[in-house]
Amino acid sequence: MEFIDPNVVDLSRFQFALTALYHFMFVPLTLGLTFMLAAMETVYVVTGRQIYKDMAQFWGKLFGINFAIGVATGITMEFEFGTNWSMYSHFFGDMFGTPLAIEGLMAFFMESTFVGLMFFGWDRLSKQAHLAITYLVALGSNLSALWILIANAGMNMPEGAHFDPETMRMQFESFVNLVFNPDAQAKFVHTSVAGYVSAAMFVMGISAFYLLRGQHRQFAARSFRMAALFGIISTVAVITLGDVLGRLDYEKQPTKIAAIEGLWHTSKPPFEPWILAALPDDAKQENHFEVGVPLVLTPLITHTFDQPITGMHELEDAAGPRIRSGIEAVSALRRYGVTHSDVDLALFTQHEQDMGYGLLAARHAPNQDVTNIPENQIDAVVKATQPDILPNVFVTFWSFRFMVFLSLWFFALFAISAYVSLKRRLEHNKLLLKLCMWSIPLPILATEFGWITAEAGRQPWTVFGWLPTFLSASSHGVSYMVFSLIGFVLLYSVFIAAELYLMFKFARLGPEHDSMEPHAQHDAPKPSAFDMHPTAS
Amino acid sequence: MELYAILKIVWAVMLGVLFIGLGTMVGMDMGVGTLLRFVGRNDAERRTALNIIGPHWDGNQVWFILGGGAIFAAFPTLYGTSFSVFYVVMITLLFSMILRPVAFEYRSKADSKMWRASWDWVFLVSGFVPMFIYGAAFGNILEGVGYHFGWTGQYYQDESFLSYLLNPFAILCGLMSVSLSIYQGGAMLMLRADNPIWARARHYAIVGGLFAAILFVAGGIWVQFLPGFVMQAPVNPAMPANPLHGQSVAMVAGGWMHNFHNHPALWVLPLMGVGCMLAGSAMLVAGRTVVAWWLGLGAWAGTIMTVGCAMFPFLMPSSTVPDQSLTVWNSTASEYGLGCMLAVAAIFVPIILSYTSWCYYVMRGKVHTADVVNDTHSY
Numbered sequence: 001m002e003f004i005d006p007n008v009v010d011l012s013r014f015q016f017a018l019t020a021l022y023h024f025m026f027v028p029l030t031l032g033l034t035f036m037l038a039a040m041e042t043v044y045v046v047t048g049r050q051i052y053k054d055m056a057q058f059w060g061k062l063f064g065i066n067f068a069i070g071v072a073t074g075i076t077m078e079f080e081f082g083t084n085w086s087m088y089s090h091f092f093g094d095m096f097g098t099p100l101a102i103e104g105l106m107a108f109f110m111e112s113t114f115v116g117l118m119f120f121g122w123d124r125l126s127k128q129a130h131l132a133i134t135y136l137v138a139l140g141s142n143l144s145a146l147w148i149l150i151a152n153a154g155m156n157m158p159e160g161a162h163f164d165p166e167t168m169r170m171q172f173e174s175f176v177n178l179v180f181n182p183d184a185q186a187k188f189v190h191t192s193v194a195g196y197v198s199a200a201m202f203v204m205g206i207s208a209f210y211l212l213r214g215q216h217r218q219f220a221a222r223s224f225r226m227a228a229l230f231g232i233i234s235t236v237a238v239i240t241l242g243d244v245l246g247r248l249d250y251e252k253q254p255t256k257i258a259a260i261e262g263l264w265h266t267s268k269p270p271f272e273p274w275i276l277a278a279l280p281d282d283a284k285q286e287n288h289f290e291v292g293v294p295l296v297l298t299p300l301i302t303h304t305f306d307q308p309i310t311g312m313h314e315l316e317d318a319a320g321p322r323i324r325s326g327i328e329a330v331s332a333l334r335r336y337g338v339t340h341s342d343v344d345l346a347l348f349t350q351h352e353q354d355m356g357y358g359l360l361a362a363r364h365a366p367n368q369d370v371t372n373i374p375e376n377q378i379d380a381v382v383k384a385t386q387p388d389i390l391p392n393v394f395v396t397f398w399s400f401r402f403m404v405f406l407s408l409w410f411f412a413l414f415a416i417s418a419y420v421s422l423k424r425r426l427e428h429n430k431l432l433l434k435l436c437m438w439s440i441p442l443p444i445l446a447t448e449f450g451w452i453t454a455e456a457g458r459q460p461w462t463v464f465g466w467l468p469t470f471l472s473a474s475s476h477g478v479s480y481m482v483f484s485l486i487g488f489v490l491l492y493s494v495f496i497a498a499e500l501y502l503m504f505k506f507a508r509l510g511p512e513h514d515s516m517e518p519h520a521q522h523d524a525p526k527p528s529a530f531d532m533h534p535t536a537s
Numbered sequence: 538m539e540l541y542a543i544l545k546i547v548w549a550v551m552l553g554v555l556f557i558g559l560g561t562m563v564g565m566d567m568g569v570g571t572l573l574r575f576v577g578r579n580d581a582e583r584r585t586a587l588n589i590i591g592p593h594w595d596g597n598q599v600w601f602i603l604g605g606g607a608i609f610a611a612f613p614t615l616y617g618t619s620f621s622v623f624y625v626v627m628i629t630l631l632f633s634m635i636l637r638p639v640a641f642e643y644r645s646k647a648d649s650k651m652w653r654a655s656w657d658w659v660f661l662v663s664g665f666v667p668m669f670i671y672g673a674a675f676g677n678i679l680e681g682v683g684y685h686f687g688w689t690g691q692y693y694q695d696e697s698f699l700s701y702l703l704n705p706f707a708i709l710c711g712l713m714s715v716s717l718s719i720y721q722g723g724a725m726l727m728l729r730a731d732n733p734i735w736a737r738a739r740h741y742a743i744v745g746g747l748f749a750a751i752l753f754v755a756g757g758i759w760v761q762f763l764p765g766f767v768m769q770a771p772v773n774p775a776m777p778a779n780p781l782h783g784q785s786v787a788m789v790a791g792g793w794m795h796n797f798h799n800h801p802a803l804w805v806l807p808l809m810g811v812g813c814m815l816a817g818s819a820m821l822v823a824g825r826t827v828v829a830w831w832l833g834l835g836a837w838a839g840t841i842m843t844v845g846c847a848m849f850p851f852l853m854p855s856s857t858v859p860d861q862s863l864t865v866w867n868s869t870a871s872e873y874g875l876g877c878m879l880a881v882a883a884i885f886v887p888i889i890l891s892y893t894s895w896c897y898y899v900m901r902g903k904v905h906t907a908d909v910v911n912d913t914h915s916y
Contacts (some may be wrong), residue, residue, distance in 0.1 A: 004691075068642030072635040073593065079631050082620025087691045091619075093613025099609035104603040105885040112595035113889075113896055120592040124899050164871075166777040168690045169613075172874040334688055337781065352822045443709060474621040475693055484628045489630055495639055502646050515793045 004368065004475055011481035012084045012473040015182070015488065017455075019076045021448050022492050026070035028447050031145055031192050032199025033063045034138035036230060038131070045131050055223055056134075057122075057513035059203060064119060065502045071112070071496050076488075083484075088472035089463045094153055095161040095172040103147035108449060111140025117409040117471035135242055146188045153184035156454070157252045158463050163355065164347055170466065183248055187454075193234050194450065197410055198443040199311035200231030205416060206507050209434040211426055215509050224436075225421045239407055243300075250301050250309065253289040253464060255389060256457035257301060258312045262287050265311040269298040272309075277401070280393040285313065310427075312393070315384045323382045324353045326358025331371040356466040361385040363470055391459040399452035406446035542774035542866075544875040548611040549852075549865045552880065553845050555604045557909050560671070560714070560837040562597040566590050568592035568606030568722020568745070570637065570664025571715070576658050576737040583597025583657060584645055584916065585906045586693055589729040591916045592900045594641060601634070609762060614780060614868040615617055618692045623677070625698035627669055633666040645916050664722075665741060666765050672714025675844055676756075679793065681856030688780055695857040706759055717840070719745030721833040721915060727826045729904045739821055742829075744817035746836075748809050753840060757807060758779060760847070765792020766854040768862050778854065780867045786859035793847040803846050826846075 014526070037056050078100065081089050090099075114136045121130055161170040161175030172178070204310035210220035249257045257263075262280045264287065270417035273292025282289050310318075315365055321479060329351035336344035351358075362368045364384040366377065373381055417436060420429055427433075462472040538912030569590050590597075592624050608616040620627050636659050646657035683696030701707065721743025769785040776783050789795075797803050817832035848854075854862035869875060 007598055020547065064642055066839050067648070068638045071598075072638040075635050078602060079620065079627065080614045081609065082605070083624055083631075086617035086621040086622070087689070089609065089617030090614045090690045090692075093616060094874045096611030097613050097616070097870065098874055099607070101603070101606035102877060102881050104599060104606040105881060108602060109596065109599045109885075109889050110892070113893055116592035116595055117896055117899060121899060164777070167779045167871070168781070171871045172877070173871075175877050226658065314897050382813075416894060447826060450578065471689070471691070474617075474624070475691060476624055478623070480624050480698075480754055483625060487632050498639065498643055502643060505647070 004471065005478065006363075006470070007478055008293060008476050008481055009470055009473045011478065012476075012486065013469065013483055015481065016080055016084065017452075018485075019073065019080060019449065019488060019492075020455075022496075023070070023073040023077055024447060025444055026066050026073065026147070027204055028195035028444055029066045030063070030141050030199035031058060032197070032230075032234075033066070033202070033445055034134070034141050036199055036203060036226070037063060038134045038138045039226065039230075040303060041134050045127050048126075051088060051219060052113065053220065054219065054511050057160050057468055058219075059116070059223070061506055062202075062206075062503065065499060065506065067115065069499055072495070073361050073492070084474050084476070085462070085472050086474040089465065091169045091467050091472070092154070092158075092463050093169075095112065095158075095170055096154055096177060098172060098175075099147045099151040099154070099178065101230050103312040107143035111137055111144060113138065135258055137244060137328055139355075142192050143193045149188040150179060150181065151185040151193055153181045153452075153464045154178065155462060157181060157183040157248070157468060163352060163466065165333055165345065168333075168337070172465065183245070183252070186241050186244045186248060190238060190245055190447075191447075191450075193237040193241065194447045196234035196444065197231060197238055197407075198447065200227045200234060201410070201415070201436075201439055201443045203227035204414075205437045208436040209507070210434050210510060211439070212430065214427075217427075219511055221421070221424075221426060224417070224426060226442045228414055228418040228421050231410070232418050233235055235407065235411045235414055239411065242407070243403075246301055247303055253458070254310050255312070255315055255391060258315060258395070258522065259312060259391045259393045260400045260453065261301070261309070262290070262393060262397045263297075263309060263311045264313055266314050267297060267309040267311065269302075269308055270305040271295055272297045274300055275397075275438030278397065280397050282390075282393050285387070312390055316389060318385050319357060319389045320382055322354045322357040323361055323385050324378070326354035327370050327373065327378065327381075328358070329355040330358035334371045344394065356461070356463075356468065357385075357389075359471055360388055360460060360468045362468070363388065380515075388460050391457050399449040399456065403446050403453060406442055406449070409439075410443060410446070539775040540871040541875075544879065545774065545869045545890075547879060548869060548875055549845070549849070552607065552611065552839055555607055556602065557834070557838045559600040559604050560717065560841065561834045562600050564668060564671075564714070564718035564837070565671060565721040565725050565833075566594045566597050566637075567668045568718035568720065570660040570722070571668075571719060572722055572726070572738065572741055573660045573664070575741065576723075576730075576734050576769040580734075581906050581909070583653075584735055584909050585730060585904055586726060586734060587641070587644070587660075587916045588909045589726060589904050593637070593678060594897065595640045596896065607878075611866050611870050612852065612863075613870055613877060614690070614778065615863050618684060618863060618868075619674075619678075619853050621692060622682055622694055623674060623698070623701060626674070626701055630667050630670040633831055634817075637663040639814065639916055642725060664718070666729070668715045668718040669711035671711075673701070673704075673707040676710030677704065678705070678842065678853050679703045679708060679710075679760065679848070681766065681788070681854045681859075681862075683857045684855050684861075685858035686861050688781065690779075690781065697905075706756070706763070706815040709752055709756055709759070713749055713756060715841075716745045716749035717814075717836060720749060720814070721830070721835070724817075724821065724826055724830040724833055727821070728830060729902075731903060731905065739824075743818045743821045746821065746833075746887070747816050748812035749836065753807075753811055753814065757843075760793050761791050762794060764788040764790050765794065765847075766851050766859060766862060767792045767795060768777050768850075772864075774866050777868055778867050778869045778871070779864055780861050783867065784860060784862070786854070786862050787804070788856070788859055796846055796849060806843045806846060808839075810836055810843055813839055828835035865871060 040052050040056040044056060114133050116136050119135045121133060158180045161172050162175040164171040203223050207220040207224035210216045262275050262278050264285060271294055273294045274296035275290050278287040280292040290473045298305055316332055329348055332344050332348035336348055360371055361370050361381050364381045365373050420426055420432060460468050462469050540637055569586060573586055577586045594794055626734060640656045640659045644653055684692050685691055720742050723738040723745060726738035767787050767789050769787050772784050813832045813835035817829045820829035822834060850865040852863045852865060
């Protein structure tokens with residue numbers, strides 16, 4: 001009998017989380033900055049005012065520094081499903097691979113081909129053609145996010161595929177259901193708009209830095225105003241779509257929503273409090289203390305005043321029969337692979353919907369083999385498996401709260417900033433400017449917490465309800481994982497060091513050709529060859 | 538023939554096209570990266586060389602991404618198994634690949650000599666290593682790979698990664714792939730650069746082309762003696778894609794030549810490969826660079842098609858449990874999935890080809906060292 005080493009599964013998960021979180025430090029800026037660049041360039045093309053071209057070129061340079069690492073670390077993500085999650089790829093690849101391939105064909109190719117022209121084509125293309133290219137880059141990067149999130153929605157709420165005992169995997173059956181998965185649509189808007197929030201904060205914060213130092217004032221004030229308005233709209237959209245996602249999880253992923261809310265027992269509408277802070281204890285299955293706001297939880301999640309939300313203890317109890325039935329399904333499936341008899345097939349079909357729960361029991365079955373559990377041990381295996389259906393509550397609960405608290409902070413900051421900047425009183429508000437500057441990394445942090453909420457909350461599944469994470473990993477040895485992890489940590493550390501060095505260097509340098517401010521002082525000793533193009537008047 | 542079987546064949550062909558595109562376009566950029574330190578003796582010359590592929594490397598790299606995506610979508614079991622079995626090699630390939638975008642974008646953004654020299658070494662490594670591994674992987678697959686499947690479809694590895702690296706036949710294939718990339722990269726440099734880069738690139742490209750031809754012929758002779766994989770009994774091409782059962786496979790010395798014996802017309806493919814390499818080198822001697830660049834594409838096409846036709850229908854045979862070898866018939870996506878992807882590809886591939894060509898058209902013409910140094914958008 002062949003085993004899967006639980007350490008390898010944990011290391012594979014750790015590596016995937018590390019590389020995904022790292023990748024997503026750069027993606028949000030790409031998603032948002034491309035549209036902001038397009039907006040700036042549009043104003044330039046329509047009004048012909050040089051300052052907007054300066055803006056597009058300057059923020060475009062910072063965009064480029066960020067973009068390179070986004071692309072580089074994205075390659076890792078596409079490889080990793082194959083290198084570390086072979087069973088997942090085999091089991092779900094028929095459907096999951098399709099959106100990834102379409103992402104390449106429809107979006108990534110477009111974005112990557114035109115980004116070259118966006119940087120290199122200023123002199124070779126007409127104003128209008130260059131503007132069109134910038135829009136295509138923005139469209140490409142956002143379409144790319146769309147297809148990735150369609151794929152991700154397939155993991156969270158599998159729609160458009162069914163399990164086939166002949167091929168032992170999920171067979172793709174409906175492109176329409178794949179694309180119009182409600183989770184995909186809501187997640188795409190939620191995530192891409194979170195990117196716009198990041199980009200808005202980035203532009204607003206760096207502009208605040210110039211205003212604080214009294215440099216590039218016209219340039220910075222315009223950039224600041226544009227970013228604040230872009231930011232407030234985006235933040236409202238992020239919060240709205242976050243609410244839609246919560247409602248979807250309530251219907252399709254009850255374990256995730258219960259963990260997010262730290263809800264160990266089924267809620268009692270309408271007075272059930274929304275827990276503001278608590279210390280969930282996964283081992284004891286209880287919260288150590290709770291601070292809550294009464295009346296909020298039920299309408300927040302269910303959008304009604306009378307529907308209960310199932311608690312984690314009740315979900316565990318309900319899983320018992322499903323695990324038992326799932327063990328039947330897996331055993332019948334294995335027999336069918338040898339006999340191909342109609343009897344086994346019929347038995348499998350009868351229990352098919354619970355197959356995933358049977359696979360989940362593999363961890364606790366003797367020799368990790370659910371098809372050979374002695375009759376007298378089945379009860380013990382089922383009982384041991386029941387708590388496994390829950391994600392890590394502490395992590396899910398707190399990452400969700402950090403995300404939400406941060407988004408409320410962004411809402412306040414953008415609203416005040418937009419108001420003050422429209423009143424043209426920015427330079428009198430040093431504290432506000434400083435807060436904007438220090439908030440630059442926060443939206444990216446909030447996005448990372450969002451990913452942790454969604455994907456830690458999906459556990460213990462890679463394909464929700466069908467394939468446990470534990471069985472999805474490639475059967476490597478620990479030494480392989482150590483090799484790749486050390487490599488990733490070293491390489492990615494070098495990347496971030498180089499990235500921050502250049503980002504700070506060029507942000508401090510500021511726009512080279514600030515046409516509104518002919519006497520602008522630059523910190524740099526001399527303009528070097530790769531600074532902004534000297535066509536500015 | 539059933540529709541499903543036809544779709545499987547179509548996607549096997551598409552896989553070949555992707556490999557050819559990847560070899561040519563990514564290989565070209567990798568070749569420039571490998572040659573960077575040799576064709577450019579000072580910073581200005583190196584920047585000229587970099588800016589020749591500067592506007593295009595990112596688009597070209599998508600061939601690589603798309604290769605991964607297409608294998609995932611059209612051959613999910615092959616994707617999961619091959620990437621995992623070659624783990625250490627694949628991760629090494631990945632590390633060198635992800636260094637490259639950063640090198641392009643960052644190299645010329647700071648003035649320090651150390652900074653730029655370090656990134657120049659990164660270009661060498663990230664050009665040479667991926668092309669070597671690309672070729673070596675084909676070598677390993679021709680020899681068969683040690684793996685088998687458990688009843689759930691989980692693969693288990695039966696061989697150490699060392700046997701994939703320290704393997705003379707794979708090293709030969711890897712070097713051949715590097716040679717072709719140097720040929721292609723050199724030809725591209727000649728298209729867009731003046732002397733002295735032009736003359737140096739010409740030198741390396743000619744050597745690359747001739748080396749590739751020699752290694753290709755040597756590899757071909759070697760394959761005559763390699764144990765190849767042969768189907769013992771006919772299989773149903775429209776079978777459900779599942780490598781666990783349904784075929785009986787034997788390892789036979791010279792087995793990879795069976796398809797050539799049965800269909801002698803296939804000999805045109807290796808001849809085309811060698812012919813393109815030799816004719817291409819001759820064209821470079823004559824200074825006919827455009828023709829030589831396209832002959833490079835022909836060389837890749839000849840090589841990939843030779844390997845593909847020798848192995849058909851095998852994609853990645855197992856040397857330890859040959860009956861579980863992955864083939865065109867047992868490792869594809871479902872009929873519905875393949876059909877969907879075909880429709881998407883039919884819409885987008887022509888669009889991609891047209892805008893890619895347009896980008897090359899916009900950026901056409903020689904890249905002059907003086908312009909690169911004075912231009913502010915350059916790498």
